[in-house]
Amino acid sequence: MTYSDTYLRQILTESKTIAAVGVSTNPIRPSYFVARYLNLKKYRVLPVNPVYVGQQLFGEAFTPAMAALPQDLKVHMVDIFRRPDQVMPVVVDAIELLLPRGLKTIWMQIGVINEEAAALARAAGLNVVMDRCPKIEHQRLFGELRKGGFNTGIISSKL
């Protein structure tokens, strides 16, 4: 799977509100890292996880499922922190509930690949990214990984 920098940059620029499905409140879990980073970068992160209902993450209340997200809210991206075999129902839900409310992208985290769910999302006109982390891609594309000595692949004479 390869995604062009332009494609990823566009997704990360257009998405303002992100439903984080399966995100944890445990501060050393990768999902928490991602949510915390996206929150620091001014994305609105809506935590979805039945385990933590009643709790909040960065000022947003957990909902048990996407169906419980406030109806008037636009959601541009669903970021999936679930095992590959549990992705399909999330994508089905996302298309049904969020497509009319601004959904543009289904994003599956590193190690999460589900071709069948990806095909369904693409057929619904959605962008699909699999086996990538939006935090790492954001850091790579918007300059932050430059600070750590990582190969960003970006060659430019522009500021």
Place this chain on the structure above:
Amino acid sequence: MTEFGFDTLQIHAGARPDPATGARQTPIYQTTAYVFRDADHAAALFNLQEVGYIYSRLTNPTIAVLQERVATLEGGAGAVCCSSGHAAQIMALFPLMTPGDNVVVSTRLYGGSITQFSHTIKRFGWSAAFVDFDDIDAVKAAADENTKAIFCESISNPGGYLTDIPAVAAVADELGIPLIVDNTLASPYLCKPIEMGATLVVHSLTKYLTGNGTVTGGVVVDSGNFDWSASDKFPSLSQPEPAYHGLKFHETFGNLAFTFHGIAIGLRDLGMTLNPQAAHYTLMGIETLSLRMQRHVENAEKVAAWLEADPRVDYVTYAGLPSSPYAARKAALYPKGAGALFTFAVKGGYEACVKLVDSVEIFSHVANLGDTRSLIIHSASTTHRQLTLEQQEAAGAGPSVVRLSIGIENVDDLIRDLDQALATATA
């Protein structure tokens, strides 16, 4: 992602205009610490949730450019610079090894590395098994359940030998352990170990990358290709890290894990940090790497051929000679050249070697290599001095050979200098 040529990357990789000032050349950020935007920012940095600058033992904007430059040229995911090539070897092993672990290493290494691996690492509870890397079965046989890495040089010091990296990488793959290649003598212009299957690449930046004998430095490049969680062999990367509240590096940072670990644990706790001034010199050097390597190789091929034809010379080890036993390997794996470091044996043995070293006028008698200047040294009494005679012979640094590091001067002048020195040495 657009594919850029090597000559473009050696100038531009990592070095976009300075974000703070627009400076086109990479500025030297000579500062120890960096101001946090607010407490939240500081917390995110210390928790590794954001990448940024805290303190120059860990990260520095000038050094970050160098790290990205080398990582890009080597085709890796990331790189960590450190204070010397020797430091880089420790930095590469540190995340992999625990007391009782071992590494399988080539007998054909820089003498200082043989010493580091045979004596110094024992103080960490580590050990090394030395093997002839032309005997691939022996490499495999030397590994046991505590073997955590295989280590070799691409073009080996003191020259004349080229490692069959794909063959060694296949053994590492089979064993489920990383192959670490010291690519100092080849530079990424002549050899890309990661493309041949290596997991980690280390360099002494001091040599061809800086290129002018000004500063010492080292770097560890991670390919980002190794699955540290595939076994329980690498707990520092796959298991909870107590110093970061139980964070698992590989799970959290994916293919950037080794580099994050190098900064957050390696530089933080071992402290073998490069300084920004040195990084600046090395960045200047890398801008002309391909041009220099072409000339280094061109000159080395001419000098080696001239020496081989000279009756005062017993033999020349340069792997770039058609007569070398490694000529086929050179053509297959190192087509741009076999580097510019090799040894030759003077008829007259040890005494003649010593006299030769004392008689040159352009070649400098120094313990270094990869300088624009041509260098000469008698390895057995200097760079490989701490070794036994047997180790010296195995490394190709026996008492009767002299090592040359061919520079980028006018090659006729170099040949003339060797000619007059040989005349004196064998008179």
